[in-house]
Amino acid sequence: MGVAVMKLRNPPVNSLSLECLTEFTISLEKLENDKSIRGVILTSECPGIFSAGLDLLEMYGRNPAHYAEYWKNVQELWLRLYTSNMILVSAINGASPAGGCLLALCCDYRVMADNPKYTIGLNESLLGIVAPFWFKDMYVNTIGHREAERALQLGTLFSPAEALKVGVVDEVVPEDQVHSKARSVMTKWLAIPDHSRQLTKNMMRKATADNLIKQREADIQNFTSFISKDSIQKSLHMYLEKLKQKKG
Ligand SMILES: CCCCCCCCCC/C=C/CC(=O)SCCNC(=O)CCNC(=O)[C@H](O)C(C)(C)COP(=O)(O)OP(=O)(O)OC[C@H]1O[C@@H](n2cnc3c(N)ncnc32)[C@H](O)[C@@H]1OP(=O)(O)O
Numbered sequence: 001m002g003v004a005v006m007k008l009r010n011p012p013v014n015s016l017s018l019e020c021l022t023e024f025t026i027s028l029e030k031l032e033n034d035k036s037i038r039g040v041i042l043t044s045e046c047p048g049i050f051s052a053g054l055d056l057l058e059m060y061g062r063n064p065a066h067y068a069e070y071w072k073n074v075q076e077l078w079l080r081l082y083t084s085n086m087i088l089v090s091a092i093n094g095a096s097p098a099g100g101c102l103l104a105l106c107c108d109y110r111v112m113a114d115n116p117k118y119t120i121g122l123n124e125s126l127l128g129i130v131a132p133f134w135f136k137d138m139y140v141n142t143i144g145h146r147e148a149e150r151a152l153q154l155g156t157l158f159s160p161a162e163a164l165k166v167g168v169v170d171e172v173v174p175e176d177q178v179h180s181k182a183r184s185v186m187t188k189w190l191a192i193p194d195h196s197r198q199l200t201k202n203m204m205r206k207a208t209a210d211n212l213i214k215q216r217e218a219d220i221q222n223f224t225s226f227i228s229k230d231s232i233q234k235s236l237h238m239y240l241e242k243l244k245q246k247k248g
C-alpha cells in the first residue's frame with residue numbers, strides 16, 4: 001500500500017548520534033523521492049526504547065566545530081521530518097525523552113504503547129539545558145501554550161496516560177497492538193487524496209518551519225556558544241554521571 005516502516009536501530013538506546021542522524025535523513029530523503037511511498041511508520045527496534053533523544057556524547061567534551069556540525073544535522077533532520085509530504089505515523093514502543101519526543105512530534109499521528117515505564121516529553125530543563133525555540137514551537141502547536149509552558153519548565157516526562165490526556169500522543173494502546181494500530185491509522189490517512197492533505201499539512205506547518213529556516217545560521221551559533229559554556233558542560237557531565245550511577 002505504499003507504506004514504509006522505518007525502525008530506529010542504534011543500540012543500546014537509539015540515541016541520535018551524528019551518524020544515526022545522517023543516515024536517518026538520507027533514508028527519509030530516499031523515501032520522499034520514491035513516488036510509490038505515501039506513508040512512513042516510524043518505530044524502534046530497541047526493546048523498551050523509542051529513542052533516548054540527541055546523543056549527549058555529541059554535545060559533551062567536543063569542540064565548537066563539532067557542535068556546529070552536529071546541530072546543522074539535527075536541524076536538517078527536523079526540517080525534513082516536519083515538512084515531509086508523506087504521512088508520518090509514529091509507533092512509540094518505548095521511552096521517548098527530548099529528541100525522541102521531537103521525532104514523534106514531527107509525525108502526523110502518534111500511537112503509544114500502554115506501559116507506564118515508558119515516558120515521553122521534552123525534559124531538557126532537567127538536564128540543565130534549554131529546548132531551542134523550534135522544539136518549543138512544535139510543542140506549543142501540539143499541546144497548546146499553557147501545557148507547553150508548564151511541561152517545558154518542569155521538563156515533564158509524561159506517562160502514556162498523561163501524554164494522551166495532554167495531547168502529546170493521539171492514542172494509547174496495549175503494547176502488542178502498537179504496530180497494528182499504527183497500520184490501521186495509516187490506512188485511514190491514506191484514504192485522503194494526497195494533494196489536499198499535503199497542502200493542508202503545509203498550511204499548518206510552514207510558518208513554524210520557516211521560522212527556523214530564516215535563522216538557521218544564528219540558531220547554530222546560539223547552540224554552539226550555549227553548549228560550549230563551562231556551566232552547561234558541567235550540567236551535562238553531572239547528568240551523564242547520574243545515568244551511569246543508575247546502573248550501579
Ligand atoms: C539560549 C538557548 C539556546 C538554545 C541552545 C540549545 C540547547 C541544547 C538543546 C539540546 C536539546 C537536547 C535534546 C536532547 O535530546 S538531550 C538528550 C536527552 N535524553 C535523555 O535525557 C535521556 C537519557 N537517558 C535515559 O533516560 C535512559 O537512558 C533511557 C533512555 C530511559 C533508557 O534507560 P535504560 O535503563 O534502558 O538505559 P541506561 O542504562 O540509562 O543507558 C544505557 C547507556 O546509554 C547511555 N545513554 C542514555 N541516553 C543517552 C543519550 N541521550 N545520549 C548518549 N548516551 C545515552 C547511558 O549513559 C548508558 O551508557 P553506558 O552503558 O553507561 O556507557
